[in-house]
Amino acid sequence: xxxxxxxxxxxxxxxxxxxxxxxxxxxxxxxxxxxxxxxxxxxxxxxxxxxxxxxxxxxxxxxxxxxxxxxxxxxxxxxxxxxxxxxxxxxxxxxxxxxxxxxxxxxxxxxxxxxxxxxxxxxxxxxxxxxxxxxxxxxxxxxxxxxxxxxxxxxxxxxxxxxxxxxxxxxxxxxxxxxxxxxxxxxxxxxxxxxxxxxxxxxxxxxxxxxxxxxxxxxxxxxxxxxxxxxxxxxxxxxxxxxxxxxxxxxxxxxxxxxxxxxxxxxxxxxxxxxxxxxxxxxxxxxxxxxxxxxxxxxxxxxxxxxxxxxxxxxxxxxxxxxxxxxxxxxxxxxxxxxxxxxxxxxxxxxxxxxxxxxxxxxxxxxxxxxxxxxxxxxxxxxxxxxxxxxxxxxxxxxxxxxxxxxxxxxxxxxxxxxxxxxxxxxxxxxxxxxxxxxxxxxxxxxxxxxxxxxxxxxxxxxxxxxxxxxxxxxxxxxxxxxxxxxxxxxxxxxxxxxxxxxxxxxxxxxxxxxxxxxxxxxxxxxxxxxxxxxxxxxxxxxxxxxxxxxxxxxxxxxxxxxxxxxxxxxxxxxxxxxxxxxxxxxxxxxxxxxxxxxxxxxxxxxxxxxxxxxxxxxxxxxxxxxxxxxxxxxxxxxxxxxxxxxxxxxxxxxxxxxxxxxxxxxxxxxxxxxxxxxxxxxxxxxxxxxxxxxxxxxxxx
Numbered sequence: 001x002x003x004x005x006x007x008x009x010x011x012x013x014x015x016x017x018x019x020x021x022x023x024x025x026x027x028x029x030x031x032x033x034x035x036x037x038x039x040x041x042x043x044x045x046x047x048x049x050x051x052x053x054x055x056x057x058x059x060x061x062x063x064x065x066x067x068x069x070x071x072x073x074x075x076x077x078x079x080x081x082x083x084x085x086x087x088x089x090x091x092x093x094x095x096x097x098x099x100x101x102x103x104x105x106x107x108x109x110x111x112x113x114x115x116x117x118x119x120x121x122x123x124x125x126x127x128x129x130x131x132x133x134x135x136x137x138x139x140x141x142x143x144x145x146x147x148x149x150x151x152x153x154x155x156x157x158x159x160x161x162x163x164x165x166x167x168x169x170x171x172x173x174x175x176x177x178x179x180x181x182x183x184x185x186x187x188x189x190x191x192x193x194x195x196x197x198x199x200x201x202x203x204x205x206x207x208x209x210x211x212x213x214x215x216x217x218x219x220x221x222x223x224x225x226x227x228x229x230x231x232x233x234x235x236x237x238x239x240x241x242x243x244x245x246x247x248x249x250x251x252x253x254x255x256x257x258x259x260x261x262x263x264x265x266x267x268x269x270x271x272x273x274x275x276x277x278x279x280x281x282x283x284x285x286x287x288x289x290x291x292x293x294x295x296x297x298x299x300x301x302x303x304x305x306x307x308x309x310x311x312x313x314x315x316x317x318x319x320x321x322x323x324x325x326x327x328x329x330x331x332x333x334x335x336x337x338x339x340x341x342x343x344x345x346x347x348x349x350x351x352x353x354x355x356x357x358x359x360x361x362x363x364x365x366x367x368x369x370x371x372x373x374x375x376x377x378x379x380x381x382x383x384x385x386x387x388x389x390x391x392x393x394x395x396x397x398x399x400x401x402x403x404x405x406x407x408x409x410x411x412x413x414x415x416x417x418x419x420x421x422x423x424x425x426x427x428x429x430x431x432x433x434x435x436x437x438x439x440x441x442x443x444x445x446x447x448x449x450x451x452x453x454x455x456x457x458x459x460x461x462x463x464x465x466x467x468x469x470x471x472x473x474x475x476x477x478x479x480x481x482x483x484x485x486x487x488x489x490x491x492x493x494x495x496x497x498x499x500x501x502x503x504x505x506x507x508x509x510x511x512x513x514x515x516x517x518x519x520x521x522x523x524x525x526x527x528x529x530x531x532x533x534x535x536x537x538x539x540x541x542x543x544x545x546x547x548x549x550x551x552x553x554x555x556x557x558x559x560x561x562x563x564x565x566x567x568x569x570x571x572x573x574x575x576x577x578x579x580x581x582x583x584x585x586x587x588x589x590x591x592x593x594x595x596x597x598x599x600x601x602x603x604x605x606x607x608x609x610x611x612x613x614x615x616x617x618x619x620x621x622x623x624x625x626x627x628x629x630x631x632x633x634x635x636x637x638x639x640x641x642x643x644x645x646x647x648x649x650x651x652x653x654x655x656x657x658x659x660x661x662x663x664x665x666x667x668x669x670x671x672x673x674x675x676x677x678x679x680x681x682x683x684x685x686x687x688x689x690x691x692x693x694x695x696x697x698x699x700x701x702x
Contacts, residue, residue: 010028010029010468010469011027011028011029011468012026012027012466012467013025013026013039013466014026014027014448014449014464014465014466014468015455015463016048016051016052017055017058017112017447017448017449018051018052018055018334018595018600019182019595020330020331020332020333020334020335020337020457020458021043021044021183021185021186021457021458022043022334022455022457022458023038023041023043023044023047023048023049023052023185024038024039024040024041024043024044025038025039025048025052025055026038027056027449027468027469028468029468029469034056034059034468034469035056036048036052036053036055036056038052042162042163042164042531043163043164043186043457043459044185045188047184047185048185049183049184049185049592050592050593050606050610051592051593051595051601051604051607054604054606055449057603057604057605057606058600058601058604059447059449059469061430062603063431063432063603064430064431064444064472065429065430065431065432065436065442065444065475066444066472066473066474066475067080067081067444068080068082068085068441068442068444069441069442070084070085070088070441071440071441077439082476082484085443086481086484086485086488089399089426089441089485089488090485090488090489092397092424093129093397093424093489094489096396096397096423097129100396102129102130102131102132103131103133103376103379103395104395105129105131105133105395105396105397105398106131106133106134106379106385106389106395106397106398107121107124107125107129107131107133107344107398107399107401108134108135108136108137108382108385108386108398108399108400108401108403108405109122109134109135109136109339109344109401109403110137110138110333110339110401110402111136111141111142111332111333111334111335111336111339111402112333112334112335112339112402112596113339113402113478114335114338114451114455115335115339115341115342115453115454115456115462115504115507115518116454116479116500116503117402117453117478117479118136118335118338118341118342118343118344119343119350119503119507119510120479120482120496121134121343121344121401121478121482122134122342122344122349123343123350123368123496124482124485124496126343126375126376127374127375127491128486128489128491128496129489130375130376131376131379131395132346132376132377132378132379133346133380133385133395134344134345134346134379135345135379135380135381135382135385136339136340136344136345136382136402136403137382137402137403137405137408138333138336138339138340138345139345139346139382139383139682139683139684140299140382140383140408140409140684140685141295141331141332141333142332142336143340143381143679143682143683143684144303144304144306144307144679144681144684145158145293145303145307145329146682147304147307147679147681147682148304148305148307148308148311148567149307149311149327149329151304151567152308152311152315152565152566153320153552153553153557153558153565154557154558154559154564155352155515155552155557155558156340156352156515157337157459157460157516157534157552158328158329158330158331158336158337158458158459158460159326159328159329159330159331159458159459159460160551160552160553161326161459161550161551161552162459162550162551163186163189163458163459164189165324165326165551166186166189166190166192166290167188167189167192167193168324169193169194169286169289169290169325170193170194170195170286170287170288171194171196171197171285171286171288171289171290172190172194172195172196172197172289172290172291172292173197173279173283173289173290173292173313174190174196174197174198174206174210174292174294175199175221175225175291175293175294175296175297175310176221176294176295176296176297177200177206177292177293177294177295177296177330178200178202178204178205178207178294178296178589178590179206179330180206180209180592181204181205181206181590181591182332182590182592183330184592186330187206187209191209194290195282195286196210196212197210197212197213197279197282197283198210198212198213198214199213199214199216199221199224199296199297200213201215201216201217201218201585201587201654201657202215202587202617202652202654202659203652203653204652207652208652211282212275212278212279212282214271214275214279215270215271216269216270216271217268217585217656218574218585218654218657218688218689219300219577219585219688219689220268220269220270220571221296221297221300221306222300222302222305222306222309222569222571222572223269223571224265224269224271224276225297225306225309225310225312225313226256226260226569226570226571227257227261227262227264227265227269227271227276228276228279228280228313229254229257229316230257230258230260230262230265231276231277231280232283232284232313232316233254233257233316235277235280235284236284237280237283237285237316237317238317239316239317239318241318242315243315243316243318246318246564247315247563247564247565247566248561248563248564248565249565249566249568250316252568253312253567253568255568256568256569256570257312259570260571262277268571283317284317287324288324288325289317289325290319290325290326290328291311291313291314291319291326291327291328292327292328292329292330293306293307293310293328293329293330294329294330294332295332295589295687296587296589296688297310298329298684299685299687299688300574300679300684300686300688301574301575301675301677301679301684301686302571302572302574302679303679303682303684304679304681304682304684305567305570305681306569307329308567308569309567310327311327311566312566312567314326315566316566320553320557320564321552321554321555321556321557321564322554323551323554330458333596334455335456336458337456337457337458338455338456338462340352341456341511341516341534342507342511343510346378346380346381347378347379349361349364349510350507350510350511350514351510351512351513351515351516351517351518352511352514352515352516353514353515355377356377358372360514361375363510363513364510367506368495368510369495381678382683383409383415383678384683386405386415386418386419387411387414387415387418387676388418389419389422390418390419390420390421390423391418391421394418395422396422396423396424397422397423397424397425397426398424398425399426399428400425400426400427400428400429400439401428401478402428402429402478403435404433404434404596404597404599405419405435406419406433406434406435406438406665406669407434407435407599407662407663407664407669407671408596408662408671409671409685410671410674410675410685410686410687411640411641411671411672411674411675411676412641412669412671412674413641413672414640416438419438420438422440424441425438425439425440425441426439426440426441426442426443427439427442428442428443428445428478428481429442429443429444429445430445430475431599431600431603433597433599434597434599434666443476443481444474444475444476445475445476445478446471446475446477446478448465449467449468449469450467450468450469450470450471450475451465451467451477452464452465452467452501453465453500454500454504454523454526456534459533459550460533460550461531461532461533461548461550462518462521462526462532462533462534462536463526464523464526464527477498479496479497479498479499479500479503482496483498501523504523505522508520508521508522508538512537512538513537515535515558516534516535517534517535518534518536519536519538520532520536520537520538520539520545520546520548521534521536521548525545532547532548533548533549533550534549536548536549574686574689575675575686575689576639576675576677576691577691578656578691579691581693582638582639582691582692582693583691583693584622584658584691584694585656585657585658585689585690585691586636586638586657586659586660586673586674586690586692587658587659587660587687587688587689587690588660588670588671588674588687588688589659589661589662590661590662590663591611592610592611593610593611594607594611594661594663594664595663597662597663598663598664598665601663602664611661611663613645613646613664613668614644614646614663614669615645615646615647615660615661616634616636616645616647616658616659616660616694617648617650617652617653617659617660618647618648618649618650618653618658618659619650619651619654619655619657620649620650622655622694623647623649626694626695626696627696628647628649628694628696629647630647631647632646632647632696632697633645633647633696633697634646634647634694634695634696634697635694635695635696635697635700636658636660636673636692636693636694637673637692637693637694637695638673638675638691638692639691640672640673640674640675640690641672641673642673643667643668643670643672643673644667644668645660645670658692658694662674662687671687673690673692674686674687674690675687675689675690
């Protein structure tokens with residue numbers, strides 16, 4: 001921590017800045033140094049991963065932004081004062097909106113923003129800018145699972161039960177997730193009593209700890225899920241009473257699954273019949289069982305259908321809404337749950353309301369003090385928005401908060417070109433990220449340890465984030481930035497408060513009556529130590545306060561008839577498959593020592609020492625055919641571009657598949673090769689399947 005940091009001698013109980021477990025920590029500032037210790041908390045039970053233990057090092061990043069930067073006529077970013085920077089932004093936004101309409105301005109948010117910031121950002125876009133063009137990087141994370149869960153249950157919450165329930169399970173099926181690296185403290189719950197079945201094309205550290213590992217060909221998870229449902233029914237494990245009394249749509253779903261007999265599934269996926277049977281037997285004979293999905297199953301152009309197929313399996317076994325069993329999805333980003341509930345998605349208003357619902361629009365208009373017809377309708381989804389930037393009919397300006405799409409978006413070179421084509425790019429960040437490097441204006445904002453607020457973890461529990469240290473001089477919060485821009489646009493100052501507690505009080509009113517109802521949650525209750533999971537509606541006067549809802553669906557699902565819906569889905573191929581020019585699959589993901597686009601973790605020396613450069617994992621036979629050896633530099637090329645990575649030879653890979661982490665910058669960006677083909681429902685890009693070729697870097701033309 002820098003010696004000029006003014007908050008020595010203070011501590012605060014808060015939560016880790018990284019994944020959606022939101023492990024509990026205590027930060028202590030002494031003599032200009034910040035130390036972290038773990039706290040006993042249900043999700044982490046006193047444990048932290050390597051990223052959590054090193055989180056304070058991010059506060060001392062040597063390139064920490066401390067003053068606004070404005071690009072001059074010489075093309076260089078130069079320091080500016082806050083009034084100059086905000087005045088410039090406000091003037092240019094006003095001119096663009098006057099000349100080209102409100103949708104000429106766009107906003108891109110992030111799943112790491114606090115609930116207060118996510119809420120204020122959506123409100124700012126729709127009431128100050130009046131643009132429909134707002135989305136966020138959570139579209140690349142949770143959108144397929146959210147769409148499938150909403151359709152099946154009438155409501156989407158990552159885990160509709162506490163994490164600790166998993167520690168009492170007899171069996172858990174985990175499809176497309178590697179928590180041993182991405183959220184290590186979760187493993188103590190997954191392996192405490194359960195027989196763990198893992199579905200993953202790689203033999204990951206999680207798969208290595210499983211009782212059974214199914215290793216399908218990339219892009220075939222949907223066929224495998226259909227096959228598991230087929231076996232659950234034909235081998236007598238389906239819960240007929242549950243299906244009759246608590247669900248609808250089974251006959252239509254079964255009409256699709258009936259054609260996916262085990263041998264056909266083996267032919268398509270490569271998973272042997274006996275392993276399919278063993279997986280279903282493990283779930284079917286368990287007293288308490290869970291089906292969990294992650295990005296590996298969801299980041300596909302058919303990700304919503306794949307998540308729905310695993311939900312169908314869980315419903316056929318009678319798991320969701322049954323105490324001690326269930327279905328859930330492992331939310332990725334720190335506030336990935338809250339970030340999608342409060343209005344920064346293209347099609348949603350706070351409280352997880354649809355922006356197309358007249359009643360929802362009327363409710364929010366009343367809270368915000370605007371006319372309902374002044375609110376814009378749904379806009380473009382994340383990749384569609386980024387791909388439209390600077391085009392004839394697309395936005396001409398973009399404000400980015402809490403995201404780094406130059407690294408994190410698919411077809412990254414194309415996205416970089418679109419960002420460069422804008423009339424105005426504004427980035428609020430704490431370090432000069434790869435996206436900030438392209439900006440016309442860069443605004444230095446606070447980090448997690450310097451701000452108050454709330455986040456919502458993967459189990460729907462609302463948590464208090466507390467400031468342990470003061471921000472460096474010259475740095476403002478995102479809420480202060482939005483306040484300053486709103487005032488300059490002519491909005492009354494009180495309409496955009498900069499104090500998180502005041503914003504949360506408005507958020508409570510805005511969410512009242514919505515699917516994600518926070519109206520009964522308050523800072524006072526959270527600070528008193530209450531464990532509050534949404535929905536938590538405000539109790540009528542004179543009645544006891546609502547205790548929150550740690551377990552959803554125990555009595556009924558969130559439809560008027562109380563029934564869950566099975567979806568009639570069937571398998572289809574990925575958008576592209578290997579062929580003569582691109583004979584291998586490439587899939588992307590995370591490694592333990594890095595996080596998301598790496599803007600934070602690549603600035604921590606200990607994490608860089610553990611994983612400091614892009615690697616491409618490949619099977620020994622694959623490497624041999626490509627004339628590559630362990631440690632050599634390789635070029636991985638798809639139809640969209642090429643990335644450079646060091647070879648890691650490992651027998652944990654399929655012979656037809658290479659794996660790339662997506663945390664790195666420059667020529668090592670994995671997303672230079674990924675496919676932006678979108679799921680038709682969720683608009684999730686197909687990160688997990690790209691057709692590629694791999695060659696020695698020494699054979700590339702200079």
